[in-house]
Amino acid sequence: MSAASGDVGGDASRERILGRIRRALADVPRYERPRDHPVVRDYLRAHGERTPAESVDLLAENLADYRAVVHRTDTAGLPPLLGRLLASRGARRVVVPTGLPGGWLAGARVDLVTDSVALTPRELDGADSVVTGCALAIAETGTVVLDSGPDQGRRRISLVPDHHLCVVRIADQIVDSVPQALERLAPGRPLTWISGPSATSDIELDRVEGVHGPRTLEVILVDGDPRSM
Amino acid sequence: MSGAVSPTGGSAHATYLGMPAFPRAAAVSTRDSGLRANLRRATHTIRAKRAAAVAELDDWERLRAAGAAIKDRTLRHLDHYLVRLEENVTRAGGTVHWAADAAEANRIVTELVRATGEREVVKVKSMVTQEIGLNAALSEAGIRAYETDLAELIVQLGDDLPSHILVPAIHRNRGEIRDIFRDRMAQWGRPAPEGLTDRPADLAEAARLHLREKFLSINVAISGANFMVAETGTLVVVESEGNGRMCLTLPETLISVVGIEKTVPTWQDLEVFLQLLPRSSTAERMNPYTSMWTGTTAEDGPRAFHLVLLDNGRTDTLADRTGRQALRCIRCSACLNVCPVYERAGGHAYGSPYPGPIGAILTPQLRGLTSALEESLPFASSLCGACYEVCPVAIDIPEVLVHLRERVVEGGEVTVRGTRTVIKPAKRHAAERALMRTAGWVLDHPAALRHGQRLAARTRRFHPRRLPGPGRAWTDTRELPRMPAESFRDWWARTRGGPAGTRSREQAS
Numbered sequence: 001m002s003a004a005s006g007d008v009g010g011d012a013s014r015e016r017i018l019g020r021i022r023r024a025l026a027d028v029p030r031y032e033r034p035r036d037h038p039v040v041r042d043y044l045r046a047h048g049e050r051t052p053a054e055s056v057d058l059l060a061e062n063l064a065d066y067r068a069v070v071h072r073t074d075t076a077g078l079p080p081l082l083g084r085l086l087a088s089r090g091a092r093r094v095v096v097p098t099g100l101p102g103g104w105l106a107g108a109r110v111d112l113v114t115d116s117v118a119l120t121p122r123e124l125d126g127a128d129s130v131v132t133g134c135a136l137a138i139a140e141t142g143t144v145v146l147d148s149g150p151d152q153g154r155r156r157i158s159l160v161p162d163h164h165l166c167v168v169r170i171a172d173q174i175v176d177s178v179p180q181a182l183e184r185l186a187p188g189r190p191l192t193w194i195s196g197p198s199a200t201s202d203i204e205l206d207r208v209e210g211v212h213g214p215r216t217l218e219v220i221l222v223d224g225d226p227r228s229m
Numbered sequence: 230m231s232g233a234v235s236p237t238g239g240s241a242h243a244t245y246l247g248m249p250a251f252p253r254a255a256a257v258s259t260r261d262s263g264l265r266a267n268l269r270r271a272t273h274t275i276r277a278k279r280a281a282a283v284a285e286l287d288d289w290e291r292l293r294a295a296g297a298a299i300k301d302r303t304l305r306h307l308d309h310y311l312v313r314l315e316e317n318v319t320r321a322g323g324t325v326h327w328a329a330d331a332a333e334a335n336r337i338v339t340e341l342v343r344a345t346g347e348r349e350v351v352k353v354k355s356m357v358t359q360e361i362g363l364n365a366a367l368s369e370a371g372i373r374a375y376e377t378d379l380a381e382l383i384v385q386l387g388d389d390l391p392s393h394i395l396v397p398a399i400h401r402n403r404g405e406i407r408d409i410f411r412d413r414m415a416q417w418g419r420p421a422p423e424g425l426t427d428r429p430a431d432l433a434e435a436a437r438l439h440l441r442e443k444f445l446s447i448n449v450a451i452s453g454a455n456f457m458v459a460e461t462g463t464l465v466v467v468e469s470e471g472n473g474r475m476c477l478t479l480p481e482t483l484i485s486v487v488g489i490e491k492t493v494p495t496w497q498d499l500e501v502f503l504q505l506l507p508r509s510s511t512a513e514r515m516n517p518y519t520s521m522w523t524g525t526t527a528e529d530g531p532r533a534f535h536l537v538l539l540d541n542g543r544t545d546t547l548a549d550r551t552g553r554q555a556l557r558c559i560r561c562s563a564c565l566n567v568c569p570v571y572e573r574a575g576g577h578a579y580g581s582p583y584p585g586p587i588g589a590i591l592t593p594q595l596r597g598l599t600s601a602l603e604e605s606l607p608f609a610s611s612l613c614g615a616c617y618e619v620c621p622v623a624i625d626i627p628e629v630l631v632h633l634r635e636r637v638v639e640g641g642e643v644t645v646r647g648t649r650t651v652i653k654p655a656k657r658h659a660a661e662r663a664l665m666r667t668a669g670w671v672l673d674h675p676a677a678l679r680h681g682q683r684l685a686a687r688t689r690r691f692h693p694r695r696l697p698g699p700g701r702a703w704t705d706t707r708e709l710p711r712m713p714a715e716s717f718r719d720w721w722a723r724t725r726g727g728p729a730g731t732r733s734r735e736q737a738s
Binding site (some may be wrong): 016027029039062112121141142179182183199201205206208210 | 267270274275294299321327329333395401402437440461463469471500513514515519529544545647730
C-alpha cells in the first residue's frame with residue numbers, strides 16, 4: 001500500500017477493532033482462557049466400520065455418484081489404461097507435473113507438456129488433458145485431495161485443462177473420513193479438494209456438471225506401488 | 230474499456246440503499262406468482278436433498294454441537310484468535326489489513342488494486358463484498374469487477390440484486406436466465422452463443438466460454454473466505470464451479486475480504502465444518518472444490534496475498550449477549566430453504582445481502598436499528614422454529630428474533646460503532662406498547678378485570694367485526710374473537726360454589 005494512504009487499514013483500525021472486541025466481551029471472565037470454553041468432540045472419527053476393500057468400494061461408489069469416472073487397475077495395467085483413456089478422447093497435448101513417474105505415460109501417443117513456471121494460463125488452456133497423482137482420497141465423501149506434491153504440480157494444471165486423470169494408490173492413499181484426511185494433510189501446502197467434476201446448482205437448484213474446472217474427472221484406483229515406474 | 234460507465238446504460242450498480250421496510254416490500258413480492266413458483270420449486274427441491282444428506286451421518290447432532298461450541302470459543306476470545314491469525318498469515322507471506330467499516334474496506338481494496346496498475350478484477354462470490362458495496366466503490370475508481378460465480382454473473386448481467394445466500398439468482402428461472410445471457414453478455418465480453426437454449430447445461434456452457442477469457446487474462450482477484458484458521462493462517466474457500474479455483478490460483482494478486490467472525494481456532498476444527506457446511510448448503514457429501522491456502526507459495530498461485538479483516542458492525546453484534554450467536558453463521562442458507570416466510574416473500578424483501586431468517590437477525594445487528602427496514606426485520610418471521618432445527622451451528626434464531634423485537638418495541642442499550650448507547654422505542658410500536666401496558670395493569674387488578682369482562686360481555690352485540698383506527702391492519706387478516714356472554718371466572722363462580730369454593734381449592738393445592 002502507498003504511504004499516502006495515511007492510516008487506512010493501519011494500526012489505528014487494528015487497535016480500534018481489537019478494543020471494540022474486548023469491550024464487547026466484558027461478560028467473559030478475565031481468567032477464562034480460550035481452552036476453558038468446552039468443545040466436546042464426541043462425534044465420530046469415521047462413519048461405520050469398513051475393511052480396506054470396503055473403503056475402496058465406497059470411494060469408487062461416491063466418486064461415481066458425483067459423476068467422476070472411476071477405473072481400477074494394477075501397476076502393470078496403469079500405462080496401457082492411461083494410454084487408452086487419452087486416446088479415446090483424442091487428447092494430443094497432455095500436461096504432466098514434473099514428478100510424475102516417467103513410466104505412466106510410456107505407452108501414450110501424446111505430446112507431453114511438463115508443468116513449469118513459464119507455462120502460461122493460455123498455454124494450459126490449449127492442453128487437452130492433465131495427468132496427476134494425489135495426496136490422498138476420502139471414501140465417505142468421494143474426494144481426492146491434491147497438495148501440489150511433485151506428482152501433482154502447481155494447482156493450475158489440474159484446473160485449466162478440460163480433462164483430469166487422477167491416480168490414487170489403493171494401498172496407502174485412501175482414508176475413510178474428513179477427520180482422518182485432515183490429520184494427514186500439511187496445512188502449509190496449497191490444498192485442493194476435488195469431489196467430482198466442476199458443477200453448479202445455480203439454475204433452479206438443479207445440479208449441472210461442468211462449468212469452469214475440468215468437465216471430465218477420471219479417477220484411477222491402482223493396486224501396488226506405481227511410484228517406481 | 231471504461232470501468233466507470235455501466236455497460237447496460239442503466240444504473241451502474243443495483244443497491245440495497247433505501248429499501249422499504251419488510252412488509253411493504255413483501256406486499257409486492259408475494260403478489261409475483263412467477264417469483265413464488267421459482268422459489269417454491271427451488272427451496273422444496275433442496276430441502277429434501279439436505280435432509281437426505283444429513284441423515285447419512287449418525288453423529289450429526291454431535292457435529293452440530295461441536296460446531297456451535299467451536300464458534301462460541303472463537304467469539305469469546307476473538308481478539309486472541311485474530312492476533313494469532315494475523316501473525317500466521319504474515320509469517321506465510323501475506324499482508325493483513327484491518328477495516329473498521331465498509332468505507333474503510335473499500336478504500337483499502339481500491340488502493341491495493343490501483344497499486345497493481347490493473348483496471349479489471351475477477352471476483353469469487355462473496356457475501357461480504359456485497360455487504361460493503363465493493364463493486365460500486367471500485368467502479369467509482371474506474372475499476373471494473375467481473376463476478377464469476379454463475380448466479381452472481383446472472384445477477385450482475387441482469388443489473389439485479391442477489392436474493393439467496395447460496396443461489397443469488399434463485400428468483401430467476403431458466404428462461405429468464407437465457408434472455409439475460411442473450412441480451413447482456415456481449416456488453417460485458419464474449420457474447421452468448423447463437424441460438425442459446427434454456428437448458429441448464431447450455432447456460433453453464435455459455436458462462437464457461439464468457440468467463441474463460443477473463444480468467445486467462447485478468448491479473449487481480451478478489452475473494453471472501455468460508456474459514457480462516459488462526460493457528461496456521463490458512464484460508465478456505467468452498468465452491469462448486471471452479472471459478473473460485475481460477476481466481477485463487479491464476480492472478481498475480483489476490484485480495485480476500487473476510488468478516489472477523491470467520492475465524493476458527495485450529496486446523497482440526499475444519500473437520501467439523503467441512504462436514505457441516507456442504508451437507509447443509511448444497512446437500513452434497515462434499516462440494517466439488519475446496520481450496521486451502523496459507524499466505525503465498527513460491528511458483529504456485531498469486532505472488533501477493535492481502536487479507537482485509539472486516540468489522541462493519543460485527544463487534545457491535547458481539548456486544549449483545551443474546552444476539553452474538555448470529556456470528557456463528559457459516560452462510561449455508563439451510564434456514565432460507567425451510568422458511569415459510571422466505572419462500573413466499575423472496576430474498577429481496579429483506580433489503581440486504583443476508584436474506585431469510587439469518588438475515589432477519591444479522592442485518593438489524595450489523596447495521597443497527599437505523600431505519601424502518603431494520604426495525605421491521607425481526608418481525609419478518611412466524612417464529613415457527615424450522616430455521617433453528619436445520620442450522621448446522623445451532624443458532625437459536627427465534628430467540629434472537631424475540632430479543633430484537635423487544636429491543637425495537639421497548640428500546641434499550643445497544644452498541645453502535647463500538648459505543649454503548651440507549652435507543653428509544655420505535656415510534657410505530659407506541660400503540661402496541663400502550664395496549665400492553667394497559668393489559669398488564671388490568672391483569673394485575675382482579676376487580677378491574679372482572680368489571681371490564683362484564684362490561685365487554687354486556688356490550689357484545691355492538692362489537693364491530695373489524696377494529697377501527699390503527700387496529701384495522703390486525704383484523705385485515707384475522708377474525709376478531711367473539712366475546713362470550715359470560716366470562717370463565719363468572720361461570721366458575723356460578724357453577725362451582727362461588728368465591729368460597731375457589732378459595733378452598735387454592736388452599737388445598
